[in-house]
Amino acid sequence: MRILLSPDAAGAGEIAATLVAASLRDLPAPVLGVATGSSPQPLYRALAARVHAGLDLSRTTAFALDEYVGLPVDHPESYHAVIAREVTAPLGLDAERVHVPEGAAADPVAAAARYEAAIVAAGGVDLQILGIGANGHIGFNEPGSDADSRTRIVELAPRTVADNSRFFDGDAGRVPTHALTQGIGTILAAREIVLVAWGESKADAVARAVEGPQTAELPASFLQRHARVTLVLDHAAASKLSPNSLPVEVAR
Numbered sequence: 001m002r003i004l005l006s007p008d009a010a011g012a013g014e015i016a017a018t019l020v021a022a023s024l025r026d027l028p029a030p031v032l033g034v035a036t037g038s039s040p041q042p043l044y045r046a047l048a049a050r051v052h053a054g055l056d057l058s059r060t061t062a063f064a065l066d067e068y069v070g071l072p073v074d075h076p077e078s079y080h081a082v083i084a085r086e087v088t089a090p091l092g093l094d095a096e097r098v099h100v101p102e103g104a105a106a107d108p109v110a111a112a113a114r115y116e117a118a119i120v121a122a123g124g125v126d127l128q129i130l131g132i133g134a135n136g137h138i139g140f141n142e143p144g145s146d147a148d149s150r151t152r153i154v155e156l157a158p159r160t161v162a163d164n165s166r167f168f169d170g171d172a173g174r175v176p177t178h179a180l181t182q183g184i185g186t187i188l189a190a191r192e193i194v195l196v197a198w199g200e201s202k203a204d205a206v207a208r209a210v211e212g213p214q215t216a217e218l219p220a221s222f223l224q225r226h227a228r229v230t231l232v233l234d235h236a237a238a239s240k241l242s243p244n245s246l247p248v249e250v251a252r
């Protein structure tokens, strides 16, 4: 794993935006994997500034990692709505090319299979953007998820429900209990992965993902088996890494 460091979240977003822009720039039909949550927001802001300055992402196909089960797509906290608001519009993506798992589908098992097939039909993901949960989840692959898992319905961990209650007026009872998420195997099939993490609450998960054993108890640890993963961290998120992990400080 390559680890790049910046003093703060905004700097990490700039570094990650540089990596994303460089990877997609010369591809005739780029496929970008996009994540929700607060982790990638500095990256989206930095990328949006580049789009404003002339970077054209309108030919990019995008696949979101996950969606809640049980929220209508027009609920403001559905990932359909979040991706439209925080990714599609600011990055100038073509909404027709932006895909989000159908968490509201009557048959979610069929919806999961369709989603896997759509990614394959698009040629696979060129670059996957990831955040990381405080419990080490990626997408909504909670502890216990297999390395070869695919898009499927999962139950959210209590820690994730508590963490995400901030998007539901602080009321954990309003957070959906299940989600439709790309599996770890789906995520690992991306040709390149850029994970953004900032803040002290992520420091434990980051250290275990990088230095711990590969284990379903810390799903992000399975990223160790991918050949092209970059973690872009602020100092707080990197604070529990040992010096042996050789993080590289990058100027903004």
Ligand SMILES: N[C@@H]1[C@@H](O)[C@H](O)[C@@H](COP(=O)(O)O)O[C@@H]1O
Residues within 6 Å of the ligand: 035, 036, 037, 038, 039, 040, 065, 066, 130, 131, 132, 133, 134, 138, 139, 140, 160, 164
């Ligand atoms: N499903 C998402 C993940 O894709 C995200 O990476 C993670 C961390 O969220 P945040 O970046 O807001 O800390 O949890 C969320 O619930």
